[in-house]
Amino acid sequence: MRRQEPPSVPAKSRPRPPARPRLYEQLVERLVEHMREAGLGVGDRLPPERELASALEVSRASVSQALVALEVQGVIEVRHGDGAIIRQTVSEQGVLALLRDRANRRAEIIEARQALEVKLAELAAERRTPEDLASIDAALELMRQEVENGDRGVTGDERFHAAITAAARSRLLARMMNELAPMIRETRLESLSQPDRPQASLDGHERIGAAIHAGDPKAAADAMRDHLVLVSRVVAPVAP
Structure with a gap:
């Protein structure tokens, strides 16, 4: 007796692959992780953009965008000529949730x-x-x-x-x-x-x-x- 094949899933109802995360979202997560692993707290300074870009193997423009995202959320303060100063500590999950909520309401x-x-x-x-x-x-x-x-x-x-x-x-x-x-x-x-x-x-x-x-x-x-x-x-x- 011939086995009956399962019905094919209509194309319109097939699950879509997850959206590829924006690069700066990945960098935001890595920067927050770095703060935690390095034991950095309020008042501490992050490494210069050039150093971060080299360590993360991305462009300085991408690092700059990630720092802006953290600055907007009040995690850091970017001072001209003085670098990025930590204002508060957050978890990776928390900062990404805030980041995506902000993008939705822009x-x-x-x-x-x-x-x-x-x-x-x-x-x-x-x-x-x-x-x-x-x-x-x-x-x-x-x-x-x-x-x-x-x-x-x-x-x-x-x-x-x-x-x-x-x-x-x-x-x-x-x-x-x-x-x-x-x-x-x-x-x-x-x-x-x-x-x-x-x-x-x-x-x-x-x-x-x-x-x-x-x-x-x-x-x-x-x-x-x-x-x-x-x-x-x-x-x-x-x-x-």
Whole structure:
């Protein structure tokens, strides 16, 4: 009697292979593992990027991306000229879970920023005072100096957006921005850590500032919208 063959599984219901992990996710896991194995704690410094890249046999750009991921989560603090300082210790499983959750919500954070900050730029162009313009210019000058010194310009960037929020004179929008501040910092760090991004971001800020100086609400809103599109472009290396 002929044995009956089991029915074939329809192609559409076949299990798919797991997605290949991003390279920087693998590196994040290895870096956290290194902290634990080396007995590093809060206040200790990680080895320089070049040394980490050599030990892990990857590019410095990949190591830099992994360090940004840890910085966004508050695990380390990257100081220009001083390296990466550990701020808290975490487990490999915990840091990867946070990393993937953040990647999933990145688009939502950008959407929220677009809804709030485009309107804030428009209002700032209508309501700014000489003092507001001075604060905006001071933030731009600080970011310009940071970028010229080879830094990412995070502090100047943060002060620039805060100055626009103040110039808009909307207590409700300001309160909403304050609630989102930790998540906005995530997108700021990720964006400014992209190759050549600090200068591009500074250029975008200068266009926003010029429109606010000119008292042109539409130009200010358009310039802010373009800037946030740039912020949303974050590319992470993937495993080969």
